[in-house]
Amino acid sequence: MTSFQEILSKPSIFKDNSVLSPHYVPLNLPFRDSQIKEIMEIVSLALKNQKPRNLFIYGKTGSGKTCSVKHVMDKFNSVNPASLMIYLNSRIYNSRYRIMQKIMKQFIPELEKSGFGLPHLYEKLIEFTSKGKQLIVVLDEIDMIKDLDELVYTLTRANDEIKGGGISIIGISNKLSFKNELDPRSKSSLYETEMVFPPYTSNQLQHILLQRVEKGFEKGSVESSAINLAAAITAQESGDARYALKLILKAGEIAQQNSKLKVNDEDVELARKRVEIDLAAETIATLPFNHQLVLYAIAFLSINGSKYARLEGFNEEFLFSGEIYEEYENLTKKVHKKARSVRWYKEYLNDLEMLGLITTTPSGKGVRGHTTLIKLGGSPQDISDLLKKTILL
DNA sequence: CCTCCACAGGAAGCGCAGGAGT
C-alpha cells in the first residue's frame, strides 16, 4: 500500500516546476531586449495620452511574442494612471462581437451577458474612452478572428469619434500568409508598424533553458549535456522555446519516475517522443465533440486502410473525403447523436487541417471525379487510443 | 462535345438564447 507520505518523502529533483510551464512569464526575457524596448517606445505614447500607432508582431510559435508583450503589459498597467492595456486570446474571442464584449466587460461587468447589440457596445466604448483614456487591445493569434476586417474598421472608426482618448491594436500572429487575406484598408491600418521575432538559435535556447532549470530544478540535477541536447533538438525542429521547456520538463519527470537523481541525455531522448504525443493529446482534448468524432473516423479508417482507394487501385495511404463522412455518420449513430451536415463536416476538416492534425490534398487525377485526399498528421494508433477514451463514455 | 460525379465553398435563412422597449 502506497501512502502520500511515501510519495512526498521521495527525493524530488524539482524545486518549482511551475517555472517550466508555458504560462510562466519570467522577469527578464533573454535575447528580446531590443524588441521589448521597441514595444515600450510605441506604447509609451499612451502614457502621455496620445494614441500609439497600431502594431503587428509576427514570429513563429515559441519565439517570445506573447511573453514580450505580456511583459510590457505588466509594466504598463502598473505605471498607468488612466489608460489600460488588455490582452485577448483570439482563439477564444474570435469574433468582432465577442471582442467588443470582452473589452467592455472590463469596465462595465453587467455587459458580460449576450443579447446586447453591437451598436450598444460601440456606444458604451466611445462613451468610456472619451474620458481621456487610451486603450491598447492586444489580440493574440489574431488570424483566428473571423471578421477581422470589420473589427479593425470598427475600432479605427471609433477613434474618429472619441474625443480625448483613443484605441490602438497590437496584433500577434504566427501565420505570415494571412496578411494577404486582409482587406487593403484594414491591412494598412493594422500594419502601421511591424515587428518580426526571429526563432531562437540553439545557443540562445541553451541560455534560456539554463535560466529556467536553475529556478525549476534542484541544484545539479540536470546534466549540462542534457540541456545542450534539448536545445539542439529544438533549434533543429522549430526554435520554439515552449517546446524546449516541455522537453526538459518531461525529461525531468521521466528521470523522477525512474528514481534517478540526475537528468541526462537518455531522458531527453525519451522525452522527445512523449512530448510529441502530449502535444497532440492537448489539442485533441480541447477539440469540440464533432471535431473529435471526425478525427476518430479518420484515425479508424487509417488503421483499416481506405476501402475506396483499394477499389480504385489508389495509394491506400490516403483517405477519400466521402468515406470519412460515412464513417463519421456511423459513429454519431453509435453514440446516439445526430450527424452534422456535410457542409459543416467540411468546416471541421478545415479546422483540423489548421491545427496540423491532418493534411489534405486535392485528388488531381481522380477516378471518381474530384475528391480530397486526407491523411492523418500523427500515428493513427496513438490518436485512436487517445480519442477512444474521450468519446465513448 | 456534353453530362455526370464528387466535391468546394458562398448565400440565405432558421432556431435559440438572451437582451431591450413597451
Next chain:
DNA sequence: ACTCCTGCGCTTCCTGTGGAGG
C-alpha cells in the same frame, strides 16, 4: 407579458470546377 432585436452554430440550397466516360 409581449414583441422585436442580436450573434452564433447550423442546415439548406446553390453555383462552380476539373476529370471520366459516353
